Amino acid sequence: MAKTLAQLEAEKKANSAAWHTASQADRDRLHAANQEIQKQIDSMSGSTSSFDDKSGTWTTAPNRRPSGGGSGGGGGTPSSGGLPSGFQGSAAGVQTSTSQQEQWRQEMNDNSAKWHTADDAAKKELEERNKYLAGLMGGSVNFDSGSGTWSGAAEQPKPQGPQTGGVNDYSDYIEAMNRAQREAALAALRAAYEKNVAGLDRTQAGIAPQYQSARNQAAGQSEQRKRAFAEYAAAQGLNSGAGGQAMLAMGNALQNSLSGIGQAEASTMADLELQRSQMETDYNNAIAQAEAQGNYELAQQLYQEKVRQDEALRQQMQWQAQMDLQRQQMQFQQGQADISNQQWNQQFQSGEGQWNRQWAYQQAQELARYGDFSGYKALGYSDEQIQDMKDAYEYRRQPAAAQAAGTGGGGSSGGTGGPEKPVLTYANMMNAVESGNITPAVRAAWQYYMGEPWQQEEKTVQGGTITDISQCGPAAQSILSSAARGNASAGSIAAKVDEALKTGAITDAEADFILRSIGY
Numbered sequence: 350m351a352k353t354l355a356q357l358e359a360e361k362k363a364n365s366a367a368w369h370t371a372s373q374a375d376r377d378r379l380h381a382a383n384q385e386i387q388k389q390i391d392s393m394s395g396s397t398s399s400f401d402d403k404s405g406t407w408t409t410a411p412n413r414r415p416s417g418g419g420s421g422g423g424g425g426t427p428s429s430g431g432l433p434s435g436f437q438g439s440a441a442g443v444q445t446s447t448s449q450q451e452q453w454r455q456e457m458n459d460n461s462a463k464w465h466t467a468d469d470a471a472k473k474e475l476e477e478r479n480k481y482l483a484g485l486m487g488g489s490v491n492f493d494s495g496s497g498t499w500s501g502a503a504e505q506p507k508p509q510g511p512q513t514g515g516v517n518d519y520s521d522y523i524e525a526m527n528r529a530q531r532e533a534a535l536a537a538l539r540a541a542y543e544k545n546v547a548g549l550d551r552t553q554a555g556i557a558p559q560y561q562s563a564r565n566q567a568a569g570q571s572e573q574r575k576r577a578f579a580e581y582a583a584a585q586g587l588n589s590g591a592g593g594q595a596m597l598a599m600g601n602a603l604q605n606s607l608s609g610i611g612q613a614e615a616s617t618m619a620d621l622e623l624q625r626s627q628m629e630t631d632y633n634n635a636i637a638q639a640e641a642q643g644n645y646e647l648a649q650q651l652y653q654e655k656v657r658q659d660e661a662l663r664q665q666m667q668w669q670a671q672m673d674l675q676r677q678q679m680q681f682q683q684g685q686a687d688i689s690n691q692q693w694n695q696q697f698q699s700g701e702g703q704w705n706r707q708w709a710y711q712q713a714q715e716l717a718r719y720g721d722f723s724g725y726k727a728l729g730y731s732d733e734q735i736q737d738m739k740d741a742y743e744y745r746r747q748p749a750a751a752q753a754a755g756t757g758g759g760g761s762s763g764g765t766g767g768p769e770k771p772v773l774t775y776a777n778m779m780n781a782v783e784s785g786n787i788t789p790a791v792r793a794a795w796q797y798y799m800g801e802p803w804q805q806e807e808k809t810v811q812g813g814t815i816t817d818i819s820q821c822g823p824a825a826q827s828i829l830s831s832a833a834r835g836n837a838s839a840g841s842i843a844a845k846v847d848e849a850l851k852t853g854a855i856t857d858a859e860a861d862f863i864l865r866s867i868g869y
Contacts, residue, residue, distance in 0.1 A: 352536075353474055354393055359536035361386045367544065393467045440479075442500035443490055450503045453482045457499065481525055518658060523650050531643040535636060542632040546625065553621050560614035564607055571603035707866065708833040710818050714826065718799060771797045783827045783845055787854060795823075815862035824849055825859035832867055839867045 352360070364379045364386070371379060387398050387407060398409040440457040460475040467475060479499070483490045487504035578595050706728070713724030722738045771794035773781070778794040781787070792803040803823075815821060818829055828849065832842045846863050849855045855863075 352389075353470055353532070354390060356532065356536035356539075357386050357390050357393075359533045360540040361390075363537045363540040363544070367541075393463060393471045439496075439498040442498060443483075443486070444502040445486070446503060446505055450486050453486055454503075457482050481521065484521070518654070520651055520654055523654055524647065527643055527647040527650065531640065534639045534643070538632060538635050538639060542628065545628050549621055549625050549628070553618065556614065556617055556621070560610055560617075563610045567603060567606040567610065571599055571606070574599055703866065704833060707818055707829060711826070711830040711833050715830070769797075779827055782824050782854070783831060783849070786852065787824075815858045818862075821859050821862065822855065824854040825856075825863060828855070828863055829866060832863070839869050842867050843869050 361383050364383050368376050368379045384400070387400075390396070391398050391409070396409050398407050400407055439461045440454050443454050443457070445451045445454050457479045460479050464472050464475045480492075483492065483499060489501035490499060490503055491501050492499050575596060578599065582595070709724065709727055713722070713728060716722070716724045717738065720739070720743075722735045725735050725738065726732075771778070772790055773794040775794075775798050778791055778798060781791045782795070787803065795801075795803040818826060821829065828842065828845050831837050831845070832839075837845075843864060846855070846860050850857070850860045
């Protein structure tokens with residue numbers, strides 16, 4: 350079974366670690382093995398490597414090929430370089446929207462470029478990796494087995510945490526990394542075990558010749574002793590019985606020596622087999638420990654990932670709750686503002702209606718001073734009431750008219766008999782009335798312009814509160830007229846009220862009515 354890239358890298362790393370404590374002969378063997386391993390890695394990954402004798406390190410540079418990609422490697426006619434001619438990358442059709450997605454797409458392209466020169470096991474590993482990367486990009490990224498290309502658009506990124514969107518789950522990626530680390534660790538254990546077994550095999554292979562040489566040496570020495578004894582027996586004239594006993598003793602000695610050599614050989618071989626068995630046990634235990642450790646680390650990392658997701662989700666929910674609360678507060682404040690605006694509009698409309706009525710009343714009064722009572726029609730007065738006011742006006746004007754015509758007796762022989770024109774103009778008179786400065790000149794002007802004598806009446810109203818402008822005296826009506834024309838601020842109107850109240854031009858009830866009318 351062909352080894353994967355991870356297994357080859359692990360084996361090379363194990364050889365490099367063993368090199369530092371090995372003899373010169375073993376160092377040469379380990380270096381030669383790593384050179385062969387690196388050739389396989391370069392062939393599978395499409396790279397070129399070189400070894401620096403001074404630093405003792407490998408330098409690898411990837412070969413620049415057209416980027417391919419995809420689970421199956423893509424179709425097309427192969428070129429001399431191993432890739433299909435015109436191959437632009439089987440992941441070139443994948444649309445990405447982030448730099449991370451672009452890195453994943455480029456890795457898919459690199460994997461598919463390696464796929465064309467890899468063995469079956471490496472191809473399978475590259476295909477699984479590309480499937481995993483495509484899954485990370487999500488969206489509509491799919492593989493077409495007919496063309497061997499990936500296409501589609503990666504999922505648009507969603508704002509994380511305190512903005513909007515969900516929480517990414519990296520559990521699959523963590524499992525893939527741990528799986529690769531576990532495979533690398535197991536490959537390193539396998540390489541170390543095989544190296545130790547090879548050392549035992551070499552030792553065991555050298556034991557049999559050593560003990561065979563010892564047997565041969567013992568047999569040769571026994572034969573030499575037999576010859577020497579035969580020569581000694583012949584020289585001494587010993588009989589055959591004595592010679593036979595000696596030969597038998599030397600034969601027994603040889604057998605004992607050979608038996609001892611055999612037992613020593615068996616003991617040595619048993620020790621080696623025990624070491625072999627112990628190594629296999631240690632190897633299996635190390636594999637089990639590595640897998641258990643890997644599972645523990647994986648479980649721990651997955652737990653930490655789950656904690657991270659829960660914390661991110663909690664922060665997101667907290668942020669969302671804060672946003673909802675702020676939205677509710679804004680809606681409440683907006684509702685309160687709407688209510689306030691509605692109340693203000695109602696008050697404004699009510700005040701505006703009252704002011705319009707007061708203004709119409711003031712206009713009607715102003716026109717009535719000149720005998721035009723049509724303004725009272727808009728205020729709801731009947732034609733009969735308006736006619737009564739006209740009759741009253743004409744009645745009040747009759748004495749003045751008769752006096753102007755000279756019908757009054759006792760007039761001055763040198764005059765016209767009519768009222769003299771006052772010193773004050775109409776505007777001067779109204780300013781004096783508004784300010785409460787009621788002088789004889791103001792009274793004379795009032796009688797001239799208004800056709801009636803000045804009268805400051807303390808009008809009584811029900812409950813002591815004025816509810817209509819008709820209940821006010823001339824000074825109060827003049828101030829209200831000024832306010833209705835809109836040429837004075839509420840503050841200046843209030844100042845006039847205060848001054849008129851101090852001079853006695855208006856009453857407290859009139860002052861209260863004026864201030865209420867302007868909303869002061």
